[in-house]
Amino acid sequence: MSSPLVGIIANPASGRDIRRLVAHGTVFDNNEKTAIVRRVLVALEAVGIRRVAYMPEHDFGILPRALTALNDHTFSLEAAPLEMPVLGTSADSTRAAQQLAALGAGCIITLGGDGTNRAVARGCGAVPLVPISTGTNNVFPTFLEGTIAGMAAGLVARNMRDGKAVIRQVPRLEVHIDGVAVESALVDVVVSSLPFVGARALWDTSVVREVVLARVIPGAIGFSALGGALLDSSYARGECTGMHIVLGADSPEVLVPLAPGLVTWVGVAEHRWLAMDDVVRFHSGTGTLALDGEREIELSPASIVEVQLCADGPYVVDVPATLEGAALAGHLSRKQVE
Template sequence: MNEVAVGIIANPASGRDIRRLVAHGTVFDNQEKVSIVRRILLACEAAGVARIVYMPDYYRIVEMAREGMRSDVAFGVRLEPVPQVLTGLPQDTETAARWMADKGLGCIVTLGGDGTNRLIAKVCGDTPILPVSTGTNNVFPEMVEGTIAGLAAGVVARGETLDDALYRSKCLTIVKNGRTVDQALVDAVVLDCHFIGAKALWETTGLRRVVVTRGEPHNIGFASIVGCLSPITPHEPRGAWIDLLPDGTNLCAPIAPGLVLPVGVSDVHSLALGEAVAIEAPPCIVALDGEREVEFARGDVGFIRLEASGPWVVDVRRALAGAVRRGFFCDPVRLRRLAAA
């Protein structure tokens, strides 16, 4: 059997954007990320992972997780940083994810919000990701305990689960003047403005159109606008779009932490896989998963297309249920090894 390897990308900047000032988002402390990663490391070892490759960062999240283990804990997993030059920019995340995918790791555990996972999804190819929520807009990643995340990543990397442990997520492709320029995992919002400014999006002023891959009433962010009218789950083979009306209000939705705002909306329009929605009347900005990203100048032509080509994602519950059916937790070799640790 090939060496079992798992990747960890913990974004030190997730959970720290301007929405802490303009909304009521909680600062997700990096020390808490250290604690989560420590539990992931220990659970990966228990699952039989031999090697963990991680994105280095200026806070040293993974290194501090290892250094903070109790002296009586015998930790036998080999830790390796991705050989990259840190810039402190979002490109660090993409560089690490691309390197991990190229090396054929069995699974990548991500700590961040929708924005972090959007960067990883663009370059991870067919390597499955297990998103752990530590950001602001957390529709794509779930709140999952680090121990459980580590076990699920381990059984997926080892192939000790069943096929339904992974699902292919949907995505929204942004096409500008005939060229694909970016993608979103959850929502793409067309804004009536001429320049990007602060990237984080938290208000409804100037919103023209919201296009989503999914949207449920328990979501936070602009996907919740669709979710509060006509919910769409991550597994349904469709998306939706809705126009924002400048006059009148007929809906309230949780747009950002602590901000349940009234909005005026049109009817929800279903969007089939492969179908596109036009980006009308530039100039405008398209925000992706809660952050302003793509500028359209006057004369530019573009559209937003729903595709089934997002990243492979680990369904934690199904992964562990599959491991149970395969007898993973009753394996005598694993039990002897854990008893001797």
């Protein structure tokens, strides 16, 4: 039986969109991503992982640099690039995830934002993810220290792959246009009046007509923060699902952190909670559809757009629960070495 395999998908293009110009988003350059991956690799090795496969890329060489930069550390694990064409698009992340799933990876660590993880989710199947935030508006990935992320991923791949308490399945939003499923989002689907994809990133609420959220998470940033701002006394922690929000310029307003350093009042005409399998049909009109914060699809006036809240999204590792479970199971203990 082969030793456990952990995959790494580090997006060299994440964290560099236009929201750094219109707001005050953190810039994650590729040197910082290399440093994060270096700490991930050290942690993977510490918990007994000996095989790593990673997505190749031509922009920077994050993984090769991480492997060669530790002058005082000789790795005993083997890290190899996946054999795949490099297109320099989100399709690379999807293809890498598909290959890692086919290779039987026990866990995939991602470095990127909501968009990167959406691409990975298309191909990872049931392989659980440990998403490290290096993007702009991040709801799906979190700001994890690479060392902790590596430990959790390695423990899941080695010892706790079937642990129901440490792996959870998150919802997704399935987008249908004219009755055909065309895309999926992990965080939000937003319809705007802008006719073209353009710079992709969407931050101006004056052009936004409607929003559908996969989850309402107080403390999030971006359009998903709208849901958090609309909470009232009927909200019960842990029981909320999705939400449909219709914006209106002359409506009551809520204060929303739309991007790092960008907080604004947003008029909300109406909103309603969504249960699993609920379907929202957007009002027709020319515009664009943004998925997880980026415009992706141009709509005609005749387009019929429906969004369904689905329970079968990707699996995500609960990092604190993993480390707690590993300690309780004795995986973080050993007898004194002579």
